[in-house]
Amino acid sequence: MSGLRALLGLGLLVAGSRLQRITTQTSACRSGPTWWGPQRQNSGVRWNSEVMASTAVKYLSQEEAQAVDQELFNEYQFSVDQLMELAGLSCATAIAKAYPPTSMSRSPPTVLVICGPGNNGGDGLVCARHLKLFGYQPTIYYPKRPNKPLFTALVTQCQKMDIPFLGEMPSEPMVIDELYELVVDAIFGFSFKGDVREPFHSILSVLKGLTVPIASIDIPSGAGTQEVGWGRLGPYPPDFCPQV
């Protein structure tokens, strides 16, 4: 979930290894300046190393991320609501900078936000609401909802803003590619441990087959935070990973 970075406004990290895919996607869309500038078109790999050298941001392990959260809650007396709001807003801002409405085919651009059963899902709900305010047309899939006032309130806010909630997830990647221009993965966050239960296992499999860009909140769902690789589910390629 949200950590010190949301507060420090350190900005975002693009999952560099997938930049080429972003290039492929947006070349089909209306052109427009993107926030990282024209270098991106030339060589994803070269740009990647320049960015990585200049930003010099520390990556947190799962324990460190959890420790940051604990400090924010216990010492700084932040509430989950506050941090979740900041996290979701920051993510929506990041996504809107990476995939501005003017660069998308549809007007308003359609976005599918998939929310998991925990705080990462809550971040997704906040993110969807702000994306709506920024001029996107989000749809949410939120199959497992915790029975807590924080989450029911976030759902109400989205419903009242006419953000539809899907009853079921399309099982064919092609269907999602047709309907949505961007998918936001808000399924699991950094505190995820253990096995992936249904329906999320199937959802993650579907996401692997997508051609539209995927923006993952905090970490690509299912990716082990401890490992350099992509965790027990094998690589599932997020194009954009705003790390909170």
Added chain:
Amino acid sequence: MSSAAGPDPSEAPEERRFLSTAEAAALERELLEDYRFGRQQLVELCGHASAVAVTKAFPLPALSRKQRTVLVVCGPEQNGAVGLVCARHLRVFEYEPTIFYPTRSLDLLHRDLTTQCEKMDIPFLSYLPTEVQLINEAYGLVVDAVLGPGVEPREVGGPCTRALATLKLLSIPLVSLDIPSGWDAETGSDSEDGLRPDVLVSLAAPKRCAGRFSGRHHFVAGRFVPDDVLRKFALRLPGYTGTDCVAAL
């Protein structure tokens, strides 16, 4: 102060740009009760957006070290809570805020927001000099988060009232959150005699008294009002661009 009898007949329904005090309260109630927003969410969004507004009016690269120091004066009610959040985000944005929060609310929201500021090493003044020249010399700008619409000046206690008296004589820039503290939220009376901010940051939507504002910049900040609510209150706000949470009026 009783609110106005109804919408100003000279304003066409589609073009209302201001909210009366009663309408502002009704809009907030709708967000809290129907939309189930939490007060903490809205205060956080307003405070964050207020800080962003300050950075737009006084961009950091153009400021000297001294000019980055910001005195944030917070009252005991919601306007003060927004001020506390604003101070914290100013700190994150690398300004150097100091807070004067003499009359502290006991409610949990205020206490937690205070803790967050304290833990981020934002100093809290124990008293505010009555000699305005000392404030002019110590700070680059002042944020007035003392009184919001519908709060009577006499409700906030001596230290806040004295602070406002001092701020009236300020020569460094003054930014007021939502309404200039001490102005009547409806009529803007006392706008001659009261605070004369350089920047007004209207929260969510401008209040009636903003019509009397004659300072340098007027922003609306806090981008969270759903379209349906805007329509219901027949509000026409300037367009926010991109992901901005602040729009200039």
